[in-house]
Amino acid sequence: MRVFVQIPCLNEEETLPLVINSIPKEIPGVDELHILVIDDGSTDRTVEVARSLGVEHFVIHARNMGLARSFSDGVDYALSHGADIVVNTDGDNQYPQDRIPDLLAPIIAGEADIAIADRQTATIKHFSPFKKAMQRFGSGVVNKAAGTKLPDAASGFRAYSRNALFRLNVVTQFSYCMETIIQAGNKRLRIASVPVETNAKTRESRLFKNIWQHMFKSGTAIVRSFLMFKPHVVLMTIGIIMAIIGLIPMVRWFVFFLLGDGAGNMQSLLLGVMFMLGSFLSFVLLVIADLQRTNRVLLEDTLERVKRIEFGGPHVAGTQYTVLDLGHDTDGVEEVQRLRFDESSQ
Structure with missing residues (x-):
């Protein structure tokens, strides 16, 4: 030892x-x-x-x-x-x-x-x-x-x-x-x-x-x-929160639309669409981050093998x-x- x-x-x-x-x-x-x-x-x-x-x-x-x-x-x-x-x-x-x-x-x-x-x-x-x-x-x-x-x-x-x-x-x-x-x-x-x-x-x-x-x-x-290992936790949380926030004004607009007053509440629709787009982008980034995470795992596995080859031989005192x-x-x-x-x- x-x-x-x-x-x-x-x-x-x-x-x-x-x-x-x-x-x-x-x-x-x-x-x-x-x-x-x-x-x-x-x-x-x-x-x-x-x-x-x-x-x-x-x-x-x-x-x-x-x-x-x-x-x-x-x-x-x-x-x-x-x-x-x-x-x-x-x-x-x-x-x-x-x-x-x-x-x-x-x-x-x-x-x-x-x-x-x-x-x-x-x-x-x-x-x-x-x-x-x-x-x-x-x-x-x-x-x-x-x-x-x-x-x-x-x-x-x-x-x-x-x-x-x-x-x-x-x-x-x-x-x-x-x-x-x-x-x-x-x-x-x-x-x-x-x-x-x-x-x-x-x-x-x-x-x-x-x-x-x-x-x-x-x-x-x-x-x-943390982001290196669990990017999905952050991006998924952001995506879900933005989706929920976006649904609230969109549902509000839809209710007014059914009542025949949708044209007067377009700001709710626009706000909801903005948040839903942000949610969509978060999930798109989640897919990219997951692919990068997979690539990182493969690279680290290769690097570990390289280290074992490089440092596995006899040392020189x-x-x-x-x-x-x-x-x-x-x-x-x-x-x-x-x-x-x-x-x-x-």
């Missing part, structure tokens, strides 16, 4: 030693434990500090690419090096690394595909009442979209089995947390929740400027992920790769060289 603990970092030279030194050296059921540092465009000595602490695996971004991209690149690196389980934690020492064995236990035992730490946010002292309420609300929305019952959907302290990572695809640019849960729930992956107590706060979050920005970006990610920024194309889309293997590190 080979486990990679990946640590996304952005200027974490001060707290990174606390994280790395608290990671257990040996874990029951684990044959190899590797630490992977993902440097997301740090301007301090994060990489140097990690090397001095014995870290041998790195993914380095030339500039800040965001948490979602850091997670995806780290997963690609870990899978290419034969990881059976990937644990994700943070470089700010928010999470208790000594609980990694508990996080791995349900996956090693074959009881879960994903294990997510429950920070028990109601007990965190530095969380305001409003933030605690929003955490509960956000987790409830994610659970509704995913069909799960997780108490802390926003927790980034989690473990993924190799099979789960083959089936998950991160497309958002903000955070992978909500998206992977919604995907996992809709793909019927087993998710376990492990209660933990967080460490004392070391700094403010660098993922978002304030809670409102966090709520907006998280909400956007949730909506996009000690190999590193760097993610390099190559600028922008004419459309402003970032182009990066995803993998550049450094043979000198072998």
Whole structure:
């Protein structure tokens, strides 16, 4: 059993030693434990500090690419090096690394595909009442979209089995947390929740400027992920509501028409026709969305097979790769060289 603990970092030279030194050296059921540092465009000595602490695996971004991209690149690196389980934690020492064995236990035992730490946010002292309420609300929305019952959907302290990572695809640019849960729930992956107590706060979050920005970006990610899997729920609901609203003025006009006063109530007919057209368009979009959903399922199945072929072979111990920024194309889309293997590190 080979486990990679990946640590996304952005200027974490001060707290990174606390994280790395608290990671257990040996874990029951684990044959190899590797630490992977993902440097997301740090301007301090994060990489140097990690090397001095014995870290041998790195993914380095030339500039800040965001948490979602850091997670995806780290997963690609870990899978290419034969990881059976990937644990994700943070470089700010928010999470208790000594609980990694508990996080791995349900996956090693074959009881879960994903294990997510429950920070028990109601007990965190530095969380305001409003933030605690929003955490509960956000987790409830994610659970509704995913069909799960997780108490802390926003927790980034989690473990993924190799099979789960083959089936998950991160497309958002903000955070992978909500998206992977919604995907996992809709793909019927087993998710376990492990209660933990967080460490004392070391700094403010660098993922978002304030809670409102966090709520907006998280909400956007949730909506996009939900629409990927259940577009029929939204479009059918809109179509039915508009049809009902459209029928009311049309029935009203028809009644007046039977009474011989239809010409004087044409506004009801026009209003009803407008809503009925909107309902018709919603059902047309529903058909298109369903066809796209079918196409997405086929593409994801193909991508899963490609991942199994790409990452299923033998790994090369000690190999590193760097993610390099190559600028922008004419459309402003970032182009990066995803993998550049450094043979000198072998």
